[in-house]
Amino acid sequence: MFKIIDKYKLASKTHYVLIEAPIISAKAQPGQFVIVRIHQQGERIPLTIADFERNQGTIALVFQEVGKTTQLLASLRKGDYLLDVLGPQGNPTEIALYGKVILVGGGIGVAAVFPIARALKEKGNVVTAIIGYRSKEYVFWEEKMRLVTDQLFITTNDGSYGQKGFVTDILKTLIAEDYKPSVIFAIGPAVMMKAVAELTRPYNIKTIVSLNSLMVCAMGMCGACRVEVGGKTYFTCMDGPDFDGHQVNFDLLIKRLDTYREEECYCCKK
Ligand SMILES: Cc1cc2nc3c(=O)[nH]c(=O)nc-3n(C[C@H](O)[C@H](O)[C@H](O)COP(=O)(O)OP(=O)(O)OC[C@H]3O[C@@H](n4cnc5c(N)ncnc54)[C@H](O)[C@@H]3O)c2cc1C
Known part of the structure; x- marks a missing residue:
């Protein structure tokens, strides 16, 4: 059983949960995730390790309520327990001295970008981050991101906060102004990662994406x-x-992400 040390709402439909998990936090690296199961009959869901504090023996997860399990997780409180937290899973992101790097985070992807930005900054890179959200009510971790970056840009689709538009608008401008990084890391919705990859392809800028397949x-x-x-x-x-x-x-990833949309549509079953 894994104790919830802290839990609060960060933004609309977006929650932070701090979990006591000393063995996982001792090994966690940026880019890795855990598999969470809330109770015996519950499904197993992957969530990125958004932060880890080895001295405290904790890991932090940030998640968006999209369906049954994330809604149940959102209803839990400080002091409650999770049945299983399995990890760290997946390969860590390659942290090296690249020089100039750009991180692009979209929505909940900003949480996954944070530990990568921190590790790249600690390594001595010049870190620029572009973070984008649907609107002001979804913005989270702006200040936390500012602490681990040299330059931070914020966009919202509707212009209710930061610059109006998409993260790719800023990226396009930076590249046009000849700010070419050695590598770009992009984490967010598949359509956003696709747009970033298409934008950087003609310039041959190495672009690493973190896939969120089912x-x-x-x-x-x-x-x-x-x-x-x-x-x-x-x-x-x-x-x-x-x-x-x-x-x-x-295109295949986006198609496969839609596979169970009808079956998983929680609101249709209420
Ligand atoms: C490696 C990895 C790391 C992830 N990290 C995070 C994270 O840090 N924070 C976070 O909020 N989410 C993260 N996700 C996505 C998260 O696992 C899903 O949102 C979650 O499993 C949905 O469970 P649910 O029961 O609430 O929703 P479901 O009822 O299973 O699904 C509800 C809706 O969400 C869609 N959905 C389900 N899984 C995914 C997915 N993997 N990607 C996109 N859409 C999905 C469904 O198609 C459906 O439309 C990650 C996924 C992967 C593969």
Whole structure:
């Protein structure tokens, strides 16, 4: 059993949960995730380790309420327990001294970008981040991101906060102004990662994306999280979640993310 040390709402439909998990926090690296199961009959869901504090023995998760399990998780309180937290899973993001790096985070993806930005900054890179949200009510971790970046841009689709538009608008401007990084890390909705990869492809800027394919076993056995990268099939859980964005078949990923939309539509079943 894993104790919830703290839990609060960060923004609309967006929650922070701090969990006592000393063994996981001792090993966690940026880019890795855990598999959470709330109770015996519950489904297993993957959530990125958004922060870890080795001295405290804790990990932090940030999640958006989208369906049954994330809604149940949102209803839990400080002092409650989770049945299983399995991890750290997945390969860590490659942290190196690249020089200039740009991180692009979309919506809940900002939480996954944070530990990568911090590690890249600690390594000595010049870190620029572009974070985008649907609107002001979804904005979270602006100040936290500011602490681990040299330059931070914020966008909202409707212009209710920061610059109006998409993260790719800022990225386009930076590249046009000849601010070319050695590498870009993009984490967010598949359509956003696809747009970033298409934008950087003609400039040959290395673009790493973290794929959020549907996942069931997370042990490389069931194949639910399979993705096509460079014409070959890979499992996000074992081979990823980071992949070369220029090689990912995003259209297939987007199609597969929709596979169970009707069955999982919680509001239709109420
Ligand atoms: C490696 C990895 C890390 C992730 N990290 C985070 C995280 O840090 N925070 C977070 O909020 N979410 C994260 N996700 C997505 C998260 O796992 C899903 O949102 C969650 O499983 C949905 O469960 P549910 O029962 O609430 O919704 P469901 O009832 O299963 O689904 C509700 C709706 O969400 C869609 N959905 C389900 N799973 C995904 C998915 N993987 N990607 C996109 N849409 C999905 C469904 O198609 C459906 O429309 C991650 C996914 C992966 C693969």
